[in-house]
Amino acid sequence: MNGEDTRVEGGCQGDPWADRLSEYVDGELPARERLAIEEHLAVCAACAAVAQELREVVARAGRMRLDSAPTRDLWPGVRVRLRKPLRLAPLSLPRAGDWRRAAPRLVAAAALVACCAAVAWVVAGRLRPAPAAPPVASAPGQAPSPAGAADRDYETTVAQLRRVVQARLTSDPHVAEVLEKNLAALDVAMADYRDALSKQPGDAHLRRRLIDARDRKLQLLRRAATLTTETGN
Amino acid sequence: MVGRRFAIALAFLLCAAAAEAAEFDRTVSVPRGTRLDVRLYAGQVVVRAWDRDAVRVRATHFTSDEIDLRTIGRAIAVRAHARRGTPHGIDFEIDVPAWMAVDVAGTYLDVAVEGTAADVAAETVRGDVHVKGGAGSLKLKAIDGEVVLEGARGRAELSSTNDGIRVTGFTGEIIADTVNGSVKLRAIQSISIEVGTFGGDISWEGTISDDGRYQFATHTGGVDVSLDDRVNATVSVRAFEGTFRAAFPVNLPDEASRHRRFSFVLGSGAAHLDLETFGGTISLRPLQMTAR
Numbered sequence: 035m036n037g038e039d040t041r042v043e044g045g046c047q048g049d050p051w052a053d054r055l056s057e058y059v060d061g062e063l064p065a066r067e068r069l070a071i072e073e074h075l076a077v078c079a080a081c082a083a084v085a086q087e088l089r090e091v092v093a094r095a096g097r098m099r100l101d102s103a104p105t106r107d108l109w110p111g112v113r114v115r116l117r118k119p120l121r122l123a124p125l126s127l128p129r130a131g132d133w134r135r136a137a138p139r140l141v142a143a144a145a146l147v148a149c150c151a152a153v154a155w156v157v158a159g160r161l162r163p164a165p166a167a168p169p170v171a172s173a174p175g176q177a178p179s180p181a182g183a184a185d186r187d188y189e190t191t192v193a194q195l196r197r198v199v200q201a202r203l204t205s206d207p208h209v210a211e212v213l214e215k216n217l218a219a220l221d222v223a224m225a226d227y228r229d230a231l232s233k234q235p236g237d238a239h240l241r242r243r244l245i246d247a248r249d250r251k252l253q254l255l256r257r258a259a260t261l262t263t264e265t266g267n
Numbered sequence: 268m269v270g271r272r273f274a275i276a277l278a279f280l281l282c283a284a285a286a287e288a289a290e291f292d293r294t295v296s297v298p299r300g301t302r303l304d305v306r307l308y309a310g311q312v313v314v315r316a317w318d319r320d321a322v323r324v325r326a327t328h329f330t331s332d333e334i335d336l337r338t339i340g341r342a343i344a345v346r347a348h349a350r351r352g353t354p355h356g357i358d359f360e361i362d363v364p365a366w367m368a369v370d371v372a373g374t375y376l377d378v379a380v381e382g383t384a385a386d387v388a389a390e391t392v393r394g395d396v397h398v399k400g401g402a403g404s405l406k407l408k409a410i411d412g413e414v415v416l417e418g419a420r421g422r423a424e425l426s427s428t429n430d431g432i433r434v435t436g437f438t439g440e441i442i443a444d445t446v447n448g449s450v451k452l453r454a455i456q457s458i459s460i461e462v463g464t465f466g467g468d469i470s471w472e473g474t475i476s477d478d479g480r481y482q483f484a485t486h487t488g489g490v491d492v493s494l495d496d497r498v499n500a501t502v503s504v505r506a507f508e509g510t511f512r513a514a515f516p517v518n519l520p521d522e523a524s525r526h527r528r529f530s531f532v533l534g535s536g537a538a539h540l541d542l543e544t545f546g547g548t549i550s551l552r553p554l555q556m557t558a559r
Contacts, residue, residue, distance in 0.1 A: 219465045
């Protein structure tokens with residue numbers, strides 16, 4: 035038992051404050067917990083770095099403007115997601131129930147593997163090392179960058195979030211791939227809307243759709259960045 | 268020499284198999300108004316309603332994992348963590364009173380909630396969310412997993428980034444969005460529906476209420492709407508580079524073919540039905556054609 039500690043334990047073992055950082059950055063922690071986490075940040079470089087990154091992203095998102103007024107404020111949606119941080123780690127997760135049911139077969143399989151390994155060791159002298167984990171999928175071609183300082187700010191924020199997410203998703207190539215696939219779909223949509231807007235510049239609906247897509251992309255990246263905050267990668 | 272090592276390894280594995288698993292089974296009484304709060308890293312959570320004012324939590328887990336069940340304020344909190352090393356997936360079965368609000372979140376987690384009649388919130392990164400029942404606020408989210416809601420009522424906020432959303436037999440307001448998934452809505456009674464996807468299709472079979480507003484928008488997918496022949500709705504269509512098809516007579520204005528953006532009236536036109544695709548096909552068909 036951990037006293038009053040009720041947080042989810044996971045990829046960042048032994049760091050009870052990791053999943054409270056976003057609440058801390060948002061200023062949502064009670065004073066007592068805030069003081070405690072500040073003490074922790076003073077001695078934990080990893081958490082301090084994550085907190086700093088979150089502050090930068092929050093500040094940038096707060097400053098960000100789009101090329102026309104958004105139909106709704108972006109930040110509340112992002113902020114809501116920040117409240118429930120989750121963790122990512124490799125999906126090598128045996129379950130005790132599975133183990134119990136499959137134990138005889140697993141033991142037999144393990145014995146077979148051991149025999150094969152022994153024979154291979156005798157014959158070849160040594161075993162070949164396992165291949166390295168696949169790299170995180172690289173970002174697909176970015177949508178054309180729109181003009182204007184506000185758009186550059188948006189693109190800077192997106193690029194920053196991408197870097198954070200890619201760096202932290204190295205332990206889960208599948209989720210990284212899913213993320214890139216969905217970001218690519220949003221990029222395609224944005225490119226289509228921009229193209230259509232170039233032909234119909236007065237179409238407010240198209241403009242709103244473009245803003246929605248950008249909003250969605252930002253939200254997705256922010257969510258992914260927060261989800262991976264506690265991986266400890 | 269090799270034989271001895273093999274025997275030792277086999278004995279070790281057998282011992283490990285016998286010692287690793289443990290059962291967790293605990294029941295606690297709960298006063299009305301208590302909610303269930305589950306935070307897990309991986310595995311599966313099945314929550315079922317029963318007729319007792321108590322919560323029973325069952326799980327099979329490794330002895331290296333620790334399960335924590337406690338009361339915090341007005342919540343029953345379920346947590347699990349590994350004492351050392353990588354956390355394992357744990358399958359939970361939880362029985363709760365039907366009146367209990369349920370909140371489940373995790374990373375590699377499948378979530379199923381059945382038979383409750385209160386708020387449900389479920390969020391996962393990789394895994395499906397299936398909710399059967401529920402009333403009030405229903406917030407179901409997955410990044411890489413399907414979101415399914417059946418036989419519920421209230422206000423549903425549904426989101427799945429990479430997978431589909433299915434809703435059947437729902438009464439109330441729905442906001443559903445996904446990036447690459449499709450959205451299927453069947454047997455819905457609602458006056459407020461807002462559905463958006465970028466890469467998926469949208470399909471609707473349900474009643475259009477005279478005072479309702481129904482918005483379906485996709486980018487590359489299609490929108491397939493089945494309508495009752497007594498429907499009263501003003502239908503707004505935006506097909507951009509897509510196409511529009513109707514399986515019954517519709518009087519389209521002249522500019523429709525040029526701009527692919529038009530509206531028309533069915534019946535009295537009381538309800539608002541907004542249909543949009545950038546590059547897909549919008550199809551309108553009578554409900555009878557799909558109710559086979």
